[in-house]
Amino acid sequence: MKRWLELLLFGTGPLLALAASPMLARGLGPEGRGQLALATAVFALGYTIGNFGQAECLAADLRRESSAEAKSRYRIVGLASLCAGSAALYWLYANDLGFPASLAVAIAVPVxxxxxxxxxxxxxENRVTLVATQAAIPAALRLLVIVALFALNALTTFNAITVSMVTTSLGVVFLWVILHKPTSSREPAPKLKSASLPVRTIRSSLAQGVPVLGFALCTSVVLRADLFFLNGLSTPAQVGFYAVAVAVTESALAxxxxxxxxxxxxxxxxxxxxxxKRESAVMLISAAPAVLVGxxxxxxxxxxxxGDEFTPAIPTLRVLILAAVCLMLVDCAQGVLAVLGQRTAMFASSAIGALITVALLWLLIPALGALGAAIASLCSYAAIAAMAWAQTYRTLKTLN
Structure with missing residues (x-):
């Protein structure tokens, strides 16, 4: 019963995002929808780099029941995320997004x-239901605001970006409040004191985070380079067509x-x-009907x-539906490898996938536009999934 509640909560987000997608497409048009997608891609890249691999390291620490480096990890994230937010502000503003929208993204990155x-x-702590709730609440708030803006004919690129960043940040605040709320069965979370930390501890945390950061950068290339390459090698309309197709298939990520x-x-x-193995089998069985219908x-x-304005996105959508299944496999395998502490394997598979992605994007986008980006994504996701799951099963065998 708990699993299905979690699936329902996780599924709420993409369903609500799918409900908002037509309003965003019709309200912003292909070019405006493309700008929103670029801002979202920069945001995702920014907060991933800003974490500096410390979340995965913390997960491995907790598995070993060790918290000696917790303070250094949080401090690294604080500094790195501020730098990443500043870089996001500069890049978006330099690419004509506008200062207010760029600032909204920059503020949301460290959060x-x-x-x-x-x-x-x-x-x-096995509080997966809490994580699922934290994903669903921002999506619900986001849809409500977008509906209101669309009804008032006030939906603009700036408004859409700001709503996305604010609601996402509110979800993070919700997670913090619940995690730090004392319960009868759990002690309050220990506060991280501001005492100075040995340089050796900080260096150790940084060194542990570097492979994960390398993995994150390679993964960002695999997941986000398509939009950046389209922005540079094709037309703004092609970016919008691709963004619409991606928005539909992102439900697989949820x-x-x-x-x-x-x-x-x-x-x-x-x-x-x-x-x-049981969870992976249930996931694939659950995805099969959706792929067929899609x-x-x-x-x-x-x-x-x-609308007919987005008809050129249809072939791209069909390819990305298949790519979404491979991406689900990649996401799950890499998540398991992170907890298992297999950072080198994570980096190796994502690095190879990044090379495949860049090469195919460079070759296919000039001729095929959004469709070429979709084909490149399908090929790279499939390659990474094969390598990551092979390593996952090899590592799991050693635990029994």
Missing amino acids: SSVGLMWRARAVA LSAAFKNRMQAAIYTPDPRRNV ELTAAPFTRLMF
Whole structure:
């Protein structure tokens, strides 16, 4: 029963995002929708780099029941996320997004970077329902505001970006409040004192985070380079077409997030290998009907939801539906490897995937535009999934 509640909560986010997608497409048009997608990509890249791999390191620490480096990890995240937010502000403003919208993204970056630490702690405590709730609440608030703006004919690129950043930050605040709320069965979370830390401890935390950061950068190339390459090698309209297709298929990531957190929690159980296999099998069985329906209804769905203006996005959507399955496998395998402490394996698979992504994007986008970006994503996701799951099963065998 608990699993289905978590799946429902995780599924709420993508369903609500899907409900908002037609309003964003019709209200912003292809070019405005493309700008929103670029801002979101920069935000995701920023808070990932700003975390500096410390959330994954903290998860591994908690698995070993060690908290000696917790303070240094939080301090690293604080400084790195402020730098990442500043870089996001500069890049977006330099690319004509406008200062207010760029500032909204820059402020949300450090908030979400720290939020990854709290998320790791919630997973380690097997509070996956809390993580799922934290994903659903911002999506609900975001949809309500977008509906109101669309009804008032006041939906602009700036408003859409600001709503996304503010609601995401509110979700992080919600997670912090619940995690730090004392309960009858759990002691209050220990406060991190501001005492000075040995330089050796900080260096150790940085060194542990570097492989994860390298993995995060390579993963960001795999997941986000498509939009940046499209922005540089194709037209703004192609960016918008691709963004619409990605928005539809992003529901797969929410489904994988639910199973990834369950797989990560399964690592802490007496039989992690069996439990991880069970969760991966249930995930694939759950995804199969959605893939079939998506492929059969891609054309009428796109025209009905987004209008004839987005008809060129149909072939891209069909390819990305298949790519979404591979991305689910990548997301879950990398999440399990992070908890298992297999940082080198994470980096190796993502680095190879990044090279494949860049090469295919460079070759395919000039001729095929958004469709070329989709094909490149499908190929790179499939390659990474194969390598990551092979390493995952090899490592799980050693735990039994």
